[in-house]
Amino acid sequence: MTKIAIIGSGLAGLTVAHRLKPYADVYLFDKAHRAGGRLASRSASPFQFDHGAQFFTVKTQRFTDFIQPFIEQKIIERWDAHFVEFAGTEKCAERHWNAEYPHYVGSPDMQAFAQALAAPLNIQFNQPITHLEQHCGKWCLFHHGIPIANDFDWVISCIPAKQAVDLLPDKFADRHAIQQTKMLACYALMLGFDDPPTIDWQAALVREAIISWISVNSSKPGRSKAFSMVIQANNAWAELHLTEDDDHIKQLMLAEAERIVCTSLRHAIHTDLKRWVYANIPAQTGQQAYLDETLQLAACGDWCIQGRVESAFSSADSLAQHLITHLV
Numbered sequence: 001m002t003k004i005a006i007i008g009s010g011l012a013g014l015t016v017a018h019r020l021k022p023y024a025d026v027y028l029f030d031k032a033h034r035a036g037g038r039l040a041s042r043s044a045s046p047f048q049f050d051h052g053a054q055f056f057t058v059k060t061q062r063f064t065d066f067i068q069p070f071i072e073q074k075i076i077e078r079w080d081a082h083f084v085e086f087a088g089t090e091k092c093a094e095r096h097w098n099a100e101y102p103h104y105v106g107s108p109d110m111q112a113f114a115q116a117l118a119a120p121l122n123i124q125f126n127q128p129i130t131h132l133e134q135h136c137g138k139w140c141l142f143h144h145g146i147p148i149a150n151d152f153d154w155v156i157s158c159i160p161a162k163q164a165v166d167l168l169p170d171k172f173a174d175r176h177a178i179q180q181t182k183m184l185a186c187y188a189l190m191l192g193f194d195d196p197p198t199i200d201w202q203a204a205l206v207r208e209a210i211i212s213w214i215s216v217n218s219s220k221p222g223r224s225k226a227f228s229m230v231i232q233a234n235n236a237w238a239e240l241h242l243t244e245d246d247d248h249i250k251q252l253m254l255a256e257a258e259r260i261v262c263t264s265l266r267h268a269i270h271t272d273l274k275r276w277v278y279a280n281i282p283a284q285t286g287q288q289a290y291l292d293e294t295l296q297l298a299a300c301g302d303w304c305i306q307g308r309v310e311s312a313f314s315s316a317d318s319l320a321q322h323l324i325t326h327l328v
């Protein structure tokens with residue numbers, strides 16, 4: 001059987017693996033200690049935080065079909081949040097999310113969706129792959145000169161664009177196109193309260209501020225009821241402040257969030273910050289995925305389409321559909 005290595009076990013890598021599993025021996029490698037990538041959650045008892053993707057929406061039939069079994073198992077649930085939009089400190093729109101245009105989350109946390117997808121797969125964690133070499137038509141994976149695994153017919157990169165450029169060999173046909181792809185940073189500030197602030201909504205999109213998003217994480221289905229919030233920096237601001245000290249970033253974001261919600265948040269009993277270097281990317285106009293049939297190398301991920309959960313799925317799904325024609 002064809003032997004395929006997939007680098008990265010975020011939603012893109014997990015999707016490719018599920019699609020190709022009936023046709024090939026599939027092995028995944030991830031530098032992290034668990035699957036999910038930016039479908040990420042953290043717990044600090046009694047608080048829970050989704051510090052990566054906040055929710056996702058579904059536009060295509062293929063993604064609808066893919067997630068349906070997980071909805072049935074309640075691993076994915078609808079988050080019917082009271083949603084508001086702020087322009088600076090001014091609340092300019094509000095509505096209740098509902099079944100008409102569902103906003104989904106993993107349950108009991110965002111990571112649960114990835115965990116469920118990962119369960120039947122062969123994944124090696126804590127394995128950062130830094131280099132690929134081809135010998136006699138077979139690919140070998142390395143970590144800083146140390147061979148990790150070999151004998152692969154195909155290697156599929158499912159990691160953010162900059163990391164894919166570092167990994168893929170110079171002769172990869174689309175390396176230049178991937179090199180042009182610029183992903184943007186983000187900060188996620190996590191706050192836990194024993195004395196909850198008075199906030200009459202659960203999700204807020206913020207414009208004209210250094211933060212772009214505030215959510216009451218504990219309002220999502222299946223979460224601990226201990227009041228928790230996630231506040232995200234806007235991407236342009238995060239890019240400019242990427243090298244600054246965490247405590248300084250926390251203070252700036254906290255002050256901005258207080259200005260917008262018009263209430264004190266300083267009494268949080270738990271505070272944490274996650275710095276995402278490759279968090280987001282605006283809508284792209286290039287290919288859905290990249291495939292070098294001569295080298296038997298491929299690359300996919302949200303960055304081919306847009307920084308969205310469904311984009312990671314669609315990029316991976318289109319790549320897998322194409323690859324299957326080589327495998328049958």
Ligand SMILES: Cc1cc2nc3c(=O)[nH]c(=O)nc-3n(C[C@H](O)[C@H](O)[C@H](O)COP(=O)(O)OP(=O)(O)OC[C@H]3O[C@@H](n4cnc5c(N)ncnc54)[C@H](O)[C@@H]3O)c2cc1C
Pocket residue numbers: 007008009010011012013029030031032035036037038039051052053054055056057127128129130158159160163167186187188232276278279280300301302303306307308309310311312
């Ligand atoms: C703060 C934040 C908020 C977001 N909010 C939303 C939202 O509300 N709605 C939405 O739809 N989307 C949102 N997104 C985007 C969404 O999370 C991503 O589009 C999607 O999860 C990307 O999946 P992926 O598989 O392409 O990449 P990733 O999830 O980044 O997966 C890549 C994987 O590759 C691994 N890896 C990287 N390099 C290597 C290497 N060299 N060797 C081995 N493994 C490696 C990583 O550990 C990771 O597990 C958000 C993202 C962030 C960061």
